[in-house]
Amino acid sequence: MTADLRELYQELIIDHGRRPRNYGPLTEANRSAEGFNPLCGDRLTLHLRIDGGVIADARFEGVGCAISTASASLMTEALKGKTEAQAEALFAGFHALVTGVATPAAATLGKLAALGGVRAYPARVKCATLAWHTLEAALHGAGRPVSTEEAP
Amino acid sequence: MNMREAAPLGLDVDRLRRDFPILAREVRGRPLVYLDNAATCQKPRSVIACETHYYEALNANIHRGVHQLSQEATDAYEAARTLVQRFVGAARREEIVFVRGTTEAINLVASSYGSFLGPDDEVLITALEHHSNIVPWQLLCQRSGAKLRVAPIDERGALIPEEFGHRLGPRTRIVALAHVSNALGTVNPVRDLVELAHAHGAVVLIDGAQAVPHMPVDVLDLDCDFYAFSGHKVYGPTGIGVLYGRQALLEAMPPYQGGGDMIRSVGFSGSTWNDLPYKFEAGTPNIAGAVALGAALDYVAAAGLPAIAAHEHDLLDYATRRAAELPWLRLVGTAPQKAGVLSFVLDGVHAHDVGTILDGEGVAVRTGHHCAMPVMERFGVPATVRASFAAYNTRDEVDALFRGLVKVKEIFA
Numbered sequence: 198m199t200a201d202l203r204e205l206y207q208e209l210i211i212d213h214g215r216r217p218r219n220y221g222p223l224t225e226a227n228r229s230a231e232g233f234n235p236l237c238g239d240r241l242t243l244h245l246r247i248d249g250g251v252i253a254d255a256r257f258e259g260v261g262c263a264i265s266t267a268s269a270s271l272m273t274e275a276l277k278g279k280t281e282a283q284a285e286a287l288f289a290g291f292h293a294l295v296t297g298v299a300t301p302a303a304a305t306l307g308k309l310a311a312l313g314g315v316r317a318y319p320a321r322v323k324c325a326t327l328a329w330h331t332l333e334a335a336l337h338g339a340g341r342p343v344s345t346e347e348a349p
Numbered sequence: 350m351n352m353r354e355a356a357p358l359g360l361d362v363d364r365l366r367r368d369f370p371i372l373a374r375e376v377r378g379r380p381l382v383y384l385d386n387a388a389t390c391q392k393p394r395s396v397i398a399c400e401t402h403y404y405e406a407l408n409a410n411i412h413r414g415v416h417q418l419s420q421e422a423t424d425a426y427e428a429a430r431t432l433v434q435r436f437v438g439a440a441r442r443e444e445i446v447f448v449r450g451t452t453e454a455i456n457l458v459a460s461s462y463g464s465f466l467g468p469d470d471e472v473l474i475t476a477l478e479h480h481s482n483i484v485p486w487q488l489l490c491q492r493s494g495a496k497l498r499v500a501p502i503d504e505r506g507a508l509i510p511e512e513f514g515h516r517l518g519p520r521t522r523i524v525a526l527a528h529v530s531n532a533l534g535t536v537n538p539v540r541d542l543v544e545l546a547h548a549h550g551a552v553v554l555i556d557g558a559q560a561v562p563h564m565p566v567d568v569l570d571l572d573c574d575f576y577a578f579s580g581h582k583v584y585g586p587t588g589i590g591v592l593y594g595r596q597a598l599l600e601a602m603p604p605y606q607g608g609g610d611m612i613r614s615v616g617f618s619g620s621t622w623n624d625l626p627y628k629f630e631a632g633t634p635n636i637a638g639a640v641a642l643g644a645a646l647d648y649v650a651a652a653g654l655p656a657i658a659a660h661e662h663d664l665l666d667y668a669t670r671r672a673a674e675l676p677w678l679r680l681v682g683t684a685p686q687k688a689g690v691l692s693f694v695l696d697g698v699h700a701h702d703v704g705t706i707l708d709g710e711g712v713a714v715r716t717g718h719h720c721a722m723p724v725m726e727r728f729g730v731p732a733t734v735r736a737s738f739a740a741y742n743t744r745d746e747v748d749a750l751f752r753g754l755v756k757v758k759e760i761f762a
Contacts, residue, residue, distance in 0.1 A: 202709040214702075215761075237701055237716070237718070238722070261699065262699035264701070321701070324701065
């Protein structure tokens with residue numbers, strides 16, 4: 198197996214892809230959004246509980262590949278306790294990482310840095326960012342499913 | 350079982366492979382194993398050379414100039430039309446319309462012949478169609494008020510002839526169906542279905558995109574009214590395709606697009622249309638593409654479609670047997686009659702992850718819904734992995750695919 202593949206499918210990704218954390222409905226949610234990748238059929242629904250501008254809880258449901266599922270799982274872990282502004286900053290850093298635009302310090306992204314291997318696979322960037330685009334929709338209340346094929 | 354038995358006689362695959370320059374390249378440090386032929390297949394040197402030669406020696410606009418080059422370009426373009434006519438067994442060269450591809454051919458018929466339909470009419474398609482043989486009919490039904498009906502498939506991915514028959518009636522004006530399913534590989538019994546549809550007075554369009562590369566096609570034998578296929582899936586260039594249509598129907602149909610070459614005379618009080626097939630070829634066509642498609646059909650004819658079909662069947666049988674040995678692999682599409690396509694899912698691994706890991710092994714497959722979302726829904730999967738075969742593929746390449754799949758299972762163990 199190539200080094201690129203080994204980095205892409207590292208243990209943490211496989212683990213979160215197979216046993217996603219924060220998976221399921223969130224009865225106390227006050228924000229929700231659906232995300233859809235029409236190119237591959239991946240779908241997910243993100244539920245957030247936001248109290249006083251802080252993300253108190255985040256859960257998701259849906260079907261997807263290991264990359265999109267692991268990304269959603271790791272994202273929901275990372276979001277808890279963050280303010281909306283901190284969540285936006287995290288997305289900016291994450292996006293720069295997976296598109297290879299920048300290599301943010303591991304400390305700022307924590308476990309999310311495990312998805313850095315995606316940058317060698319441009320066709321898979323949308324898998325990694327689906328959950329985050331859905332987060333944007335949830336935060337900004339687009340009120341309709343967000344698609345990875347929409348202009349940002 | 351001897352896994353290494355030779356391919357059936359008739360096709361010298363080793364020699365044939367040398368005709369395809371791209372097969373010599375590497376992908377991610379591995380020899381390319383190209384198993385995405387249902388999406389588009391690779392081009393032999395003769396096709397590439399033909400297109401280059403056209404631009405180097407013949408290039409001019411057709412049907413226009415009195416100068417020598419224009420005449421030569423026109424001759425080459427029209428010679429390609431005659432090659433296509435013979436290749437599909439059409440009675441007349443006027444029945445061969447050059448289009449961009451299968452999608453445009455279907456849109457042409459839906460738009461032009463479709464203008465005869467009204468709210469009391471019905472269009473019948475099947476559940477295994479590619480989006481390009483669904484959406485043009487949906488658009489037609491929206492415009493005309495006609496009703497779209499869908500004939501179902503069984504759990505193997507085979508059309509159910511009785512169900513197809515039940516959906517035919519006096520209101521059925523158009524039946525549109527695939528000759529071979531791109532997502533499942535199912536070969537439809539088109540000859541019987543055409544007969545059934547004709548008995549109800551409907552015209553029949555066959556989407557032959559996945560059939561023409563894999564089996565001899567004779568439109569007169571099939572007795573279909575329209576037959577569409579793409580050049581790039583039969584070793585030709587992209588951007589060129591063919592619509593065969595019965596002369597009487599094409600004569601009666603209004604133009605699809607207006608422009609140069611499709612008119613006889615133009616005046617501000619009205620225009621008159623050119624003869625067939627030019628009535629349906631508005632604007633400067635893909636001349637080089639058409640000429641190179643002729644070269645592709647020559648190539649296929651020289652190799653022999655029966656030999657290609659036998660070789661691809663051998664590959665499909667071999668791959669199907671190997672797939673059956675893996676308890677964690679489920680085939681999607683197990684119809685008794687199949688051509689060229691092995692579609693499958695792996696337990697607990699999404700198709701996209703399979704595709705990426707296979708890519709790391711140099712193996713190119715398609716993953717996703719294959720522009721056939723209703724087929725995916727029918728089988729309850731979001732996506733499948735699809736390996737699809739061409740004349741140049743080998744059993745060794747099938748082995749490379751399965752070595753890659755074992756790696757996938759190791760990574761996701």
